[in-house]
Amino acid sequence: MTLSTPASTTDPRPAALAAPIIEIQGLVKRYKDFTAVKGIDLDVRTGEIFGILGPNGAGKTTTLEMIEGLRTPDEGTIRVAGLDAVADNDKVRSIIGVQLQSTALFPYLSARELVELFAAFYEVSNPAERTGELLKLVNLEEKAGSRIEELSGGQQQRLSIALALVNSPKITFLDEPTTGLDPQARRNLWQTILDVRAEGTTVVLTTHYMEEAEVLCDRIAVMDSGRVIACDTPEGLIRALPQDAMVSATIASGDPATLSEADITAIPGVTQTTITRAAVPPTISAQTSDVQSTLVGLLQLAEQRNLTLGELTSTRASLEDVFLSLTGRSYEHQDDSPSENAETDGKKKRRGRRG
Amino acid sequence: MRSFIAMVVANLKMTIRNKQALFWNLAFPAIFILMFGAVFSNTGLNQFTVGIAGDESHFRTAVTDAMTDSEIFDVNQGTTDQEMDALKNDDRDAVLVFPAEGSDQPVEMYTSESGGPNGQIAVGTIRSVVMEVAGQESGITIDQQQITTIGATYIDWFIPGILGMSLMNSGIIGIATAFVSFREKGILRRIKVTPFALWKFILARIVAALVLSLVTSGILIGLGWVVWDLTIRGNPLLIVGSLIAVSMSMLAIGYAVAAVSRNTETAASYANLITFPMMFLSGVFFPLGSMPNWLQPLINIMPLKYGVNALREPMLNGKGIDAIWQDLLILAVIFVVCMAFAIRYFKWDATTR
Numbered sequence: 044m045t046l047s048t049p050a051s052t053t054d055p056r057p058a059a060l061a062a063p064i065i066e067i068q069g070l071v072k073r074y075k076d077f078t079a080v081k082g083i084d085l086d087v088r089t090g091e092i093f094g095i096l097g098p099n100g101a102g103k104t105t106t107l108e109m110i111e112g113l114r115t116p117d118e119g120t121i122r123v124a125g126l127d128a129v130a131d132n133d134k135v136r137s138i139i140g141v142q143l144q145s146t147a148l149f150p151y152l153s154a155r156e157l158v159e160l161f162a163a164f165y166e167v168s169n170p171a172e173r174t175g176e177l178l179k180l181v182n183l184e185e186k187a188g189s190r191i192e193e194l195s196g197g198q199q200q201r202l203s204i205a206l207a208l209v210n211s212p213k214i215t216f217l218d219e220p221t222t223g224l225d226p227q228a229r230r231n232l233w234q235t236i237l238d239v240r241a242e243g244t245t246v247v248l249t250t251h252y253m254e255e256a257e258v259l260c261d262r263i264a265v266m267d268s269g270r271v272i273a274c275d276t277p278e279g280l281i282r283a284l285p286q287d288a289m290v291s292a293t294i295a296s297g298d299p300a301t302l303s304e305a306d307i308t309a310i311p312g313v314t315q316t317t318i319t320r321a322a323v324p325p326t327i328s329a330q331t332s333d334v335q336s337t338l339v340g341l342l343q344l345a346e347q348r349n350l351t352l353g354e355l356t357s358t359r360a361s362l363e364d365v366f367l368s369l370t371g372r373s374y375e376h377q378d379d380s381p382s383e384n385a386e387t388d389g390k391k392k393r394r395g396r397r398g
Numbered sequence: 399m400r401s402f403i404a405m406v407v408a409n410l411k412m413t414i415r416n417k418q419a420l421f422w423n424l425a426f427p428a429i430f431i432l433m434f435g436a437v438f439s440n441t442g443l444n445q446f447t448v449g450i451a452g453d454e455s456h457f458r459t460a461v462t463d464a465m466t467d468s469e470i471f472d473v474n475q476g477t478t479d480q481e482m483d484a485l486k487n488d489d490r491d492a493v494l495v496f497p498a499e500g501s502d503q504p505v506e507m508y509t510s511e512s513g514g515p516n517g518q519i520a521v522g523t524i525r526s527v528v529m530e531v532a533g534q535e536s537g538i539t540i541d542q543q544q545i546t547t548i549g550a551t552y553i554d555w556f557i558p559g560i561l562g563m564s565l566m567n568s569g570i571i572g573i574a575t576a577f578v579s580f581r582e583k584g585i586l587r588r589i590k591v592t593p594f595a596l597w598k599f600i601l602a603r604i605v606a607a608l609v610l611s612l613v614t615s616g617i618l619i620g621l622g623w624v625v626w627d628l629t630i631r632g633n634p635l636l637i638v639g640s641l642i643a644v645s646m647s648m649l650a651i652g653y654a655v656a657a658v659s660r661n662t663e664t665a666a667s668y669a670n671l672i673t674f675p676m677m678f679l680s681g682v683f684f685p686l687g688s689m690p691n692w693l694q695p696l697i698n699i700m701p702l703k704y705g706v707n708a709l710r711e712p713m714l715n716g717k718g719i720d721a722i723w724q725d726l727l728i729l730a731v732i733f734v735v736c737m738a739f740a741i742r743y744f745k746w747d748a749t750t751r
Contacts, residue, residue, distance in 0.1 A: 112590075113746075136592060143584050146584075147583055147587065148583075148585070149408065151411065152408060152411060156408065156411065159404070166400060166401060166593075
């Protein structure tokens with residue numbers, strides 16, 4: 044993963060132990076044919092960007108919608124800024140902002156009209172001024188007069204985020220905010236989300252993109268099949284892995300037959316290895332817990348065997364490896380259509396966009 | 399209150415900017431008014447079949463002669479019973495019953511309730527003949543109460559029906575498809591996570607639809623007046639009241655359709671399934687009396703039948719609330735029942751959970 048983290052340069056992440064603003068205990072949600080959320084405990088801290096990561100059908104959206112008050116939990120408690128999410132839902136609604144998975148925008152209105160309408164819903168005191176601020180924040184000032192139908196997918200997503208901020212909420216919930224966007228639009232939206240947090244809003248988002256969670260989130264809850272299987276900072280999750288990097292090299296010249304897997308495994312730090320001799324050029328890859336020793340050892344080995352290595356790279360372990368290590372399954376790269384591709388691992392049979 | 403007004407205004411904008419809705423609610427009925435008006439205003443008056451009955455008198459003879467001389471009347475004479483039977487069988491457009499010579503009883507005029515345009519126009523034409531003859535005779539009075547319609551034209555009969563059709567289309571098709579598409583797009587759930595209450599959201603849509611209904615009706619009436627010289631006889635306030643009652647009952651049917659429709663396509667087909675027969679079985683285009691007897695039970699369950707009557711009686715015949723209170727009551731019941739149904743089966747979500 045070579046991407047730099049914008050967060051690390053633009054704004055300092057909040058202190059590790061800020062007060063929790065959302066406290067979830069023993070949360071369960073059952074549907075007729077299956078249990079979507081199987082008893083989860085979570086704390087979200089004030090001022091952080093908290094990510095819920097998992098494949099489709101993991102229970103991310105159901106969890107989010109229970110916090111927002113769109114669904115009623117079957118068991119467990121949710122406290123939002125000290126309020127009970129179920130009993131005090133009316134009060135909760137006025138202090139949170141929500142972006143749903145579908146963009147859910149009224150048709151035939153302009154971007155400005157729509158934001159002003161939502162400002163009226165919250166009885167915001169200076170709707171025109173607030174609308175201007177928000178359109179600027181999400182970089183839609185030039186599109187203020189355009190109808191919803193004329194906006195691109197990314198612009199509609201940014202407008203949805205503006206609507207989720209109209210009431211200057213304490214917490215804003217973003218459900219898969221970048222799904223369906225092209226890479227450039229996705230990066231623009233990441234910056235918008237970082238700007239939102241910089242204004243002091245706690246952000247809770249779901250995503251099925253590993254990269255997104257790694258770049259944006261202060262802490263991540265990894266969900267799978269209705270459970271939270273890990274919850275930590277991205278670095279913490281990766282540190283907990285037995286290996287922390289992948290080293291790979293191509294063999295530019297020399298006979299790969301002189302090299303066995305056992306030779307590689309003997310190098311300090313290597314936990315696992317594969318040599319693909321049939322590839323052109325042949326490649327070596329190794330998981331390691333000690334990048335430096337492994338690189339040195341590999342170069343020495345090549346020297347001894349008269350091999351020339353090309354394209355020597357080391358890649359830091361990613362959340363993808365975390366998911367693999369926690370579930371024993373690889374994290375399929377999902378495409379952007381959330382409803383149709385949830386069953387790729389063959390273990391689960393689910394319908395719909397339960398997230 | 400500010401949020402409510404903002405939602406009403408947003409609804410008005412959304413409806414006006416929806417070109418498809420604008421066509422069905424405004425252009426479509428306007429085309430009918432122009433087209434049917436042109437067809438029927440050029441054919442002029444049909445021949446009217448008139449029955450003359452009652453006691454012999456100089457006045458009766460004078461009226462009979464005047465009508466027989468005129469090309470447009472087919473005059474029949476018989477006993478009162480015979481002529482009234484003929485009227486009931488739709489063999490007469492109107493029957494005149496004359497009092498005895500020297501009596502101070504008025505001339506009574508009967509028309510079939512189901513007479514439609516022909517009957518209505520007959521009334522006006524017959525009246526003008528009777529009044530002309532009466533002007534030459536002395537001591538003759540005509541029962542003004544019996545001769546209710548004064549020079550009605552086809553367009554006077556037609557436009558109240560077209561207003562009903564327009565309110566039906568905007569109410570049932572407009573609400574059902576718009577509301578279901580809001581649900582499908584997740585807009586209803588989006589509203590649910592704001593402090594704006596659902597009842598305000600629904601009421602705002604109703605208020606906006608009523609405002610647009612009145613404006614649309616005003617435009618269509620204006621068109622009829624400018625192009626075809628439409629005459630409205632009843633109390634304008636009562637007519638506005640009828641327009642509101644018709645519109646609200648149709649909106650409620652639209653909400654009920656929305657409640658049972660899973661997606662926009664099913665909403666559109668249910669709405670069309672309901673509005674299509676209503677368009678032809680509610681007296682919008684054809685007088686209900688001209689429909690075969692076996693259809694009458696079906697006609698009587700068409701909500702728009704009562705709506706058209708509530709509009710036509712005051713607009714065409716200048717009738718007061720006493721003539722249409724039953725229609726208004728039925729429309730109110732339809733509103734209450736359909737709204738209760740819509741609330742009972744209301745869904746926030748496109749899925750059934």
